Amino acid sequence: MHPDAGEPSAADPNSVEPNSTWPGVHDLGGTHGWGSVPYESDEPPFHAAWERRVFGLLGAVTAASAQRPGEFRYALERLHPDDYFDHGYYGRWLAGFELLLAEYGVISPDEMASALNRGANRELQHRSSPIGRAAPTFARDPALLPPDVPVPPPQHRGVRRDLAPEPRFAVGDRVAAPAAPQPGHTRLPAYVVDKPGTVVKLHPAEVLPDSTAHDLGERPQHVYCVGYDAQTLWGDNAEPNTSVYVDLYECYLNPTNGAG
Amino acid sequence: MHDDHGHGHPHHDLDASSPEIRVEALEDLLVEKGLADRARIDATIQRYEHDIGPMIGAELVAHAWTDPALASRLLADADDVVAELGIRGAEIQHIEVKANTPGVHNVVVCTLCSCYPWALLGLPPNWYKSPEYRARVVREPRAVLAEMGLELEPDTEVHIWDSSSETRFLVLPERPAGTDGWPVERLAELVTRDSMIGVARAADPAGE
Numbered sequence: 001m002h003p004d005a006g007e008p009s010a011a012d013p014n015s016v017e018p019n020s021t022w023p024g025v026h027d028l029g030g031t032h033g034w035g036s037v038p039y040e041s042d043e044p045p046f047h048a049a050w051e052r053r054v055f056g057l058l059g060a061v062t063a064a065s066a067q068r069p070g071e072f073r074y075a076l077e078r079l080h081p082d083d084y085f086d087h088g089y090y091g092r093w094l095a096g097f098e099l100l101l102a103e104y105g106v107i108s109p110d111e112m113a114s115a116l117n118r119g120a121n122r123e124l125q126h127r128s129s130p131i132g133r134a135a136p137t138f139a140r141d142p143a144l145l146p147p148d149v150p151v152p153p154p155q156h157r158g159v160r161r162d163l164a165p166e167p168r169f170a171v172g173d174r175v176a177a178p179a180a181p182q183p184g185h186t187r188l189p190a191y192v193v194d195k196p197g198t199v200v201k202l203h204p205a206e207v208l209p210d211s212t213a214h215d216l217g218e219r220p221q222h223v224y225c226v227g228y229d230a231q232t233l234w235g236d237n238a239e240p241n242t243s244v245y246v247d248l249y250e251c252y253l254n255p256t257n258g259a260g
Numbered sequence: 261m262h263d264d265h266g267h268g269h270p271h272h273d274l275d276a277s278s279p280e281i282r283v284e285a286l287e288d289l290l291v292e293k294g295l296a297d298r299a300r301i302d303a304t305i306q307r308y309e310h311d312i313g314p315m316i317g318a319e320l321v322a323h324a325w326t327d328p329a330l331a332s333r334l335l336a337d338a339d340d341v342v343a344e345l346g347i348r349g350a351e352i353q354h355i356e357v358k359a360n361t362p363g364v365h366n367v368v369v370c371t372l373c374s375c376y377p378w379a380l381l382g383l384p385p386n387w388y389k390s391p392e393y394r395a396r397v398v399r400e401p402r403a404v405l406a407e408m409g410l411e412l413e414p415d416t417e418v419h420i421w422d423s424s425s426e427t428r429f430l431v432l433p434e435r436p437a438g439t440d441g442w443p444v445e446r447l448a449e450l451v452t453r454d455s456m457i458g459v460a461r462a463a464d465p466a467g468e
Contacts, residue, residue, distance in 0.1 A: 028395040029371030029422065037392045039408045041454055043385035045308060050280040053287055055308065055383070056301035064295045069426075073373055087279045089374060089389040094279050097286060107289050115285035116276040158353045159426045187424045189371050191398065203427045204354050223425045239402045242418040247425035 023190035024077045025084050030191040030233065051090040057097060065100040069159050070209030074185035075100050080133035095130035102131045138184040140214045146251040148217040151205075161220040163205035168250055169224060173199045176256040177248055185213035188252050192244075195233055196258030197226040200245065208249055221249040313382035316347060317430055318451035320380065321462075322444045324357075325435040334432070335359055342380075349379030351428055358421060359432040360458070365416050366431045367405070367458035369397045370423040377428035381453055388457060398422060408459050431458040438465045 046052045066072045075096040083095040101107040151161040176196045180186045207218040230242035290296035324331040334341050338355040358366035371394045376384040397404045421429040433455040454460035
């Protein structure tokens, strides 16, 4: 269950049902039940030695597994809420590493278990591993994605593409994004779904993570910065004089006449 | 440093579900398989602890404060300026700079994960990656900023930038009063990481 869907008790991970499809465990914008931000000014990049090691492994893990745009993020989105939240950012990275390395056949859960066992003086109290508790990837229907018209990548590696077709929307256009048509990876935050907004800027075109994360081709899209009035998003409880800007891929958007 | 990850020492108080134990096992397996190299891991960590951090963004901001032409170019096309200055690295495929003014305050978030302009600001602080910040700052930014020590005037417009594509945002904070004639290096010391995310103002020159 998404924290927003029931009692405001998301800070208690036990109240979050594992492996819900949409909105996912990661889709937090505007959800209720959270306490104060754990703010520390001048915070160091790492708080524990193990966090350093997790960060340091990113290059090796992605080289051996997830290399497509969105793939690593999608692995984190499929984690059990405990694995997503319990040990913070680097905790979810580590669980995501284990998941990807198992799915790519690089390190099997059995190998991991025996590596955990062989440490000195260690009593193995093995909870189910992050892999065992994660959701599988959804088989996504390519027919529900926009057409794949490949564009040669530029010289540098990355997600940006020079897209020949004209953008469908222009600055000032009113747009709204319906809910994603199928489960899986998307960069459409739930809190803007069906809300009318205004295109304020075009960003460089990018490959579509909803497709690349599922290995269904690049399907590059124009990307729009869409502005939403806080009142439109949150109703009468919205704070005054506030706008929220969200970057959305062209295939997410429809024209709308909606006020707000 | 490799030394401080405690490799080879027993962890009496940790069970196999603890991240300390699991990352050690994972690193050992990747090294045994020839897929990871401890020296390279150490070098990556060192780079992000010492060489890549908020001082890069701070220098950019300080330049913009002293050079109006650069500031307007930065706001119009930050990619050009960033490339010209030779700033390279991760998570800056497209940069947008948003200027705070007396009437407008900008704040950056990533509600879906923790996107952040690494090559300009280094790795993000924990609070930026926390579910509390990600959930709340889009719904009640004034309340969140006030808790973090930043009170905004009621008629100040608040603009929240949710990093949902590969565009990354940097806030150009207002230059503090009382800094006329300061050189770039001295100004840069006032530009905190948090002021470039938008949850704080630049530091007070009197408190320098």
